[in-house]
Amino acid sequence: MFEFKKIYLIALIILSFMALGFSAPPQPPASISKVVLDNGLTVLIYENHALPLVCLIAHVKAGSQYEPDEKAGLSYLVSAMLTKGTQAKSAEEVVSQIEFAGGYIISSGSQTGSFVQCEASKNDLDLALEMISDVLINPSFDYQEMERQKEYFLSGIKSRGDDPETVGKLEFNKYVYGKHPYHRPLSGYEETIENITREDLIQFHQKYYVPNNTVLAIAGDIDSQKIIPKIKKEFGGWPRKSVKLPELPEISSQKEIIAKTVNMQGEQTHVFLGHLGIKYKNPDYYTLEVLDIILGAGGLSSRIAYNLRDVKGLAYTAYSDITGSAGMEPGRFLAYMAVSPENKEAAITGLLNELQKIRNEPVLTEELEDAKSYLIGSSYFGLQGNEALANYLILCEVFDLGFDFIDKYPEYINHVTKEDIQRAARKYLHPEAYTLVIVGQ
Known part of the structure; x- marks a missing residue:
């Protein structure tokens, strides 16, 4: 299923390239074609003839960050409703028609955008194009389907209060992001979902779902020249509209320690410690990526996991990123630990000590080289298959990366030094001013 959490590795790899977004992107490689239709739709094509399959992904800049607070969950609900019926097809027909051909079509959303993904055999490319254009342009927003989807959302909202990790992250986001839309959960709240109407869905769709606010990526066994007329046939009549994206509020970095405890029964206590992070265009992005692997994002071999879990036995799970x-928009620095209640204080102290250590002492040569090898090696595994390639095209286009960053990535990582890491740690990690959320006993 096309959700950000399911392409995390791919997204992490691609986001690695974003620090170079300052300059004009290079020309795409020969296997990649870029065409902008008269109505403003950006089309990206990657010819991959390894298998007779195609993957189409449409990205619309219509994420939850553009919805009003009182309608939290609206964007996510609109994206979920795209495949629940069109003006010409019922929800069942939308799904079954492509499934009978051996493919699938799904939709989802994120803070920044909405997505529709369709995969099929190369022989069913025409059908895939027809289906993805129909759900994007002509969703019916059927009232009964909307009510069923709202009930599904409400069920999930009620149950998320039973998951301590979800509770902790939502509480953490509230303090870190303040009034910025990132403080809200994608699926909204009970009261906001209940108050969303069919007219809200229609208006949001009419406002943001326009061709000049959309990128369509196609990867697979296709001929880029032959497919363009087919794309124009399905999308050429989609009318261009002026789109004004809302301005987002600035996020202020905290200057003090904020602590919050949420009492929940359970054998483990869950600790969330961190603060506001960085934007992808930050010039220290690559340095911080290497730092991430050394400190807490490198699995059990990272410092936080190894020292707090394996050596000291203070945590069942420990990581940071x-x-x-x-x-x-700025992300967040977040360190998470699942600990026994009696080890809570010692684990927090140990975590803060690790932050101080990487700020005050150079990392070891072996740590640095291992982190670089891990990042460079894993980058090549993240772009296998048509889905990964289509995602890559979308991210490169949306974030103005250029299409050849994957080839340049080793050079960027290899340039990182011990001194860079210590300097970045002192600048971006703040053990003196952070948000601490504890969920448990």
């Missing part, structure tokens, strides 16, 4: 959430 600052670059994975970076985007057009």
Whole structure:
């Protein structure tokens, strides 16, 4: 299913390239074509003839960050409703028609955008194009389907209060992001979902779902020249409209320690410690990515996991990350630990000590080289298959990356030095001013 959490590795790899977004992107490689239709629709095509399959992904800049607070969950609900019926097809027909051909079509959303993904055999490319254009342009927003989807959302909203990790992250986001839309959960709240009407869906769709606010990526066994007329046939009649995206509020970095405890029964206590992070265009992005692997994002071999879990036995799970959430808006630095209640204080002290250590002492040569090898090696595994390639095209286009960053990535990582890491740690990690959320006993 096309959700950000399911392409995290791919997104993390691609986000690694974003720090170079300052300059004009290079020309795409020969296997990649870019065409902008008269109505403003951007089309990206990657010819991959390994298998007779195609993947189409449409990205619309219509994420939850553009919805009003009182309608939290609206964007996510609109994206979910895209495949629940069109003006010409019922919800069942939308799904079954492509499934009978051996493919699938799904939709989802995020803070920044909405997505529709369709995969099929190369022989069913015409059908895939027809289906993805129909759900994007002509959703019916059927009232009964909307009510069923709202009930599904409400069920999830009620149950998320039973998951301590979800509770902790939502509470953490409230303090870190303040009035910025990132403080809200994608699926909204009970009261906001209940108050969303069919007219709200229609208006949001009419406002943001326009061709000049959309990128369509196609990867697979296709001929870029032959497919353009087919794309124009399905999308050429989609009328261009003026789109004004709302201005987002600035996020202020905290200057003090904020602590919040949420009492929940359970054998483990969940600790969330961190603060505001960085945007992807930050010039220290690559340095922080290497730092991430050494400190807490490198699995059990990272410092936080190894020292707090394996050596001291203070945590069942421990990790941290600052670059994975970076985007057009600032992400967050978040360290998470699941601990026994009696080890809570010692684990927090140990975590803060690790932050101080990487700020005050150079990392070891072996740590640095291992982190670089891990990042460079894993980058090549993240772009296998048509889905990964289509995602890559979308991210490169949306974030103005250029299409050849994957080839340049090793050079960017290899340039990182011990001195860079210590300097970045002192600048971007703040053990003196952070948000601490504890969920448990």
